[in-house]
Amino acid sequence: MRLILYLGKGGVGKTTLAAATAARSAQLGKRTLVVSTDLAHSLADALDTTLGSEPKRITSNLWAQEINALDEIRSHWASVQDYVTGVLKKQGINDVAAEEMALIPGMDEIVALLNIHRQAQDGAYDVVVIDAAPTGETVRLLSMPETFLWYANQAKGWRNLAMSAAKPLLKTFLPGVNVLESLQKLNEQVAVLRGVLTDPDTSSYRLVVNPEKMVIKEGLRAETYLALFGYPIDGVLCNRVLPTSADGEYHDALLREMVAQQRVYYDQIHSTFAPLPVWDAPYHSREILGADALATLASEIWDGDDPTRVYFRGSPQELVKRGDTYVLRLPLPHVEMGKVGMVKKGDELIVEIGNFKRDIALPTLLAPMEATVARMVDSALEVTFTPVSAEQPA
Ligand SMILES: Nc1ncnc2c1ncn2[C@@H]1O[C@H](COP(=O)(O)OP(=O)(O)OP(=O)(O)O)[C@@H](O)[C@H]1O
Numbered sequence: 471m472r473l474i475l476y477l478g479k480g481g482v483g484k485t486t487l488a489a490a491t492a493a494r495s496a497q498l499g500k501r502t503l504v505v506s507t508d509l510a511h512s513l514a515d516a517l518d519t520t521l522g523s524e525p526k527r528i529t530s531n532l533w534a535q536e537i538n539a540l541d542e543i544r545s546h547w548a549s550v551q552d553y554v555t556g557v558l559k560k561q562g563i564n565d566v567a568a569e570e571m572a573l574i575p576g577m578d579e580i581v582a583l584l585n586i587h588r589q590a591q592d593g594a595y596d597v598v599v600i601d602a603a604p605t606g607e608t609v610r611l612l613s614m615p616e617t618f619l620w621y622a623n624q625a626k627g628w629r630n631l632a633m634s635a636a637k638p639l640l641k642t643f644l645p646g647v648n649v650l651e652s653l654q655k656l657n658e659q660v661a662v663l664r665g666v667l668t669d670p671d672t673s674s675y676r677l678v679v680n681p682e683k684m685v686i687k688e689g690l691r692a693e694t695y696l697a698l699f700g701y702p703i704d705g706v707l708c709n710r711v712l713p714t715s716a717d718g719e720y721h722d723a724l725l726r727e728m729v730a731q732q733r734v735y736y737d738q739i740h741s742t743f744a745p746l747p748v749w750d751a752p753y754h755s756r757e758i759l760g761a762d763a764l765a766t767l768a769s770e771i772w773d774g775d776d777p778t779r780v781y782f783r784g785s786p787q788e789l790v791k792r793g794d795t796y797v798l799r800l801p802l803p804h805v806e807m808g809k810v811g812m813v814k815k816g817d818e819l820i821v822e823i824g825n826f827k828r829d830i831a832l833p834t835l836l837a838p839m840e841a842t843v844a845r846m847v848d849s850a851l852e853v854t855f856t857p858v859s860a861e862q863p864a
Pocket residue numbers: 479480481482483484485486487508512602603604709710711751752753754755756757758
């Protein structure tokens with residue numbers, strides 16, 4: 471299975487390009503599903519049809535779906551929610567507030583991702599393309615599996631602590647066996663999901679930009695965040711490129727001005743995102759709607775080639791031994807050291823950039839060591855781990 475996710479600033483063309491990739495993939499004979507995870511769905515409009523929360527067949531190999539995460543939570547995780555609601559109500563919180571609070575933060579994202587994964591398996595799709603919400607929300611979506619795993623582990627710890635403390639008050643908060651089982655099952659599914667989402671043979675993330683300053687900035691930030699969470703990017707789509715006239719003559723002064731502006735940013739996109747491949751998508755004079763028109767757009771962009779191939783492989787996180795010390799290397803493009811926050815706590819390394827934080831579970835080998843040096847080398851964060859010497863008190 472191949473999973474391709476487009477992300478970028480609002481309005482850059484994510485839905486159009488996700489739908490185009492899917493339509494072309496289907497045309498090439500692959501069973502393809504395109505899924506929207508954006509609450510402000512517009513996939514149905516792009517495909518010029520109506521869609522619901524179950525995959526709908528659009529052409530012989532193409533299916534499309536708009537996920538409604540809240541419905542999902544209600545149907546699949548009702549037992550977890552009933553339990554939390556019950557506890558909250560016992561504390562005197564009214565029904566509506568209790569129900570709202572029981573929607574664990576991040577739960578809708580997890581459920582949306584698990585749903586896609588389940589659909590991909592059940593429907594035996596060769597390709598799944600995700601039409602995501604603008605960058606910030608999508609990065610949040612993608613950071614959830616790891617955050618969830620972290621919380622679930624903590625929750626296990628709290629439960630043991632509460633059991634041994636045997637305090638009656640704490641005991642009222644203890645989940646029953648079926649809830650713990652649901653949580654455990656969920657935990658296992660999320661771990662598998664995280665594996666799929668970070669596997670470069672299966673999953674590719676693509677940045678969509680337009681030749682505009684603000685859009686490029688957001689694209690660069692998105693690249694950093696994806697790298698932080700270990701999600702493999704295989705290319706950049708430069709959408710809405712205006713055609714340059716062969717003789718440099720334009721009838722219209724406004725168009726001439728716009729093309730000149732675009733050229734500056736166009737060149738910048740092609741140089742700053744290197745070595746990632748950059749594909750150009752031309753500015754069409756009208757909206758590109760319906761599976762056929764979208765498939766043609768994808769043929770145009772990838773020059774007849776298969777848009778679902780893996781086009782680039784970056785260097786993943788690595789661990790190198792240097793003498794007595796170990797160096798953990800995490801590629802993080804486009805950041806300056808001043809903007810990276812880092813703390814080591816036991817077997818966790820917490821890396822923070824902007825609003826996003828990743829808890830990296832360290833190999834057992836590094837857990838007892840001290841993180842002594844952190845620096846940026848060739849667009850990668852290198853953290854040196856040194857053994858704590860025997861003379862020092864533990
Ligand atoms: N290359 C293009 N040429 C002409 N029109 C385009 C092109 N790409 C996208 N559009 C149009 O621009 C509008 C926005 O595109 P689209 O919905 O794909 O963006 P988006 O990134 O998904 O937006 P949102 O962040 O709101 O989800 C749509 O009307 C779409 O048809």
